[in-house]
């Protein structure tokens with residue numbers, strides 16, 4: 001009898017079932033790069049209000065700025081207050097020691113980015129992280145191909161972009177047993193100058209062949225039409241980073257201009273949190289993950 005009245009809290013999860021479900025039901029789970037406590041609250045509140053799963057994403061730079069323990073404790077505490085699935089993912093892990101520390105401290109998911117390495121070394125590094133992570137129930141995102149643009153200290157010029165080969169994606173999965181795969185189809189990190197040319201046929205072919213959730217990076221600034229096409233091709237996760245950074249800084253600026261004589265940080269923090277939250281909520285609606293928790 002008791003179970004009838006129990007509230008089921010999804011709390012803190014890895015990305016395994018949330019991304020498989022997204023792929024099966026043709027919606028996308030948003031992964032939102034946070035920069036501090038305020039923006040993490042924005043993401044979790046947006047997910048809770050939209051009844052959506054969400055992935056809190058941290059760059060290595062954010063980890064260095066805030067510390068391992070603080071980030072995990074915050075993510076777990078915020079997730080425990082919601083009834084939607086919330087995961088914490090390290091974005092673009094290129095340093096094996098940082099990845100290992102995230103796994104040990106309690107990240108529920110990590111990305112290992114060996115995309116700048118020769119193929120065999122990418123396989124080797126990714127497989128090593130998968131073995132380490134799976135022992136702790138942590139899911140792993142790999143990257144195959146080379147996504148353009150600038151992310152953190154990783155800069156990939158147009159001449160170095162390598163689109164993902166669908167056949168190689170199968171081989172990569174079989175050799176690494178990675179849980180999800182970031183692929184290059186023409187998106188780029190940072191802001192776009194004009195509409196990017198995306199290879200949707202390639203994406204659809206990868207989704208069909210690879211049979212694991214496919215991740216698209218560099219989704220800030222894409223039109224709703226382009227985002228809908230990526231979703232229709234079957235991508236399961238999309239990353240939003242640049243736009244959150246812009247919204248965060250712009251909101252600070254707006255508030256200070258509107259309240260030049262006010263010295264109450266809590267009010268400014270609340271304004272910024274709300275602005276970032278509305279951005280995240282808009283993406284959740286576009287991605288189709290609202291009411292899918």
Ligand SMILES: [Zn+2]
Pocket residue numbers: 092151189217218239
């Ligand atoms: Zn990325």
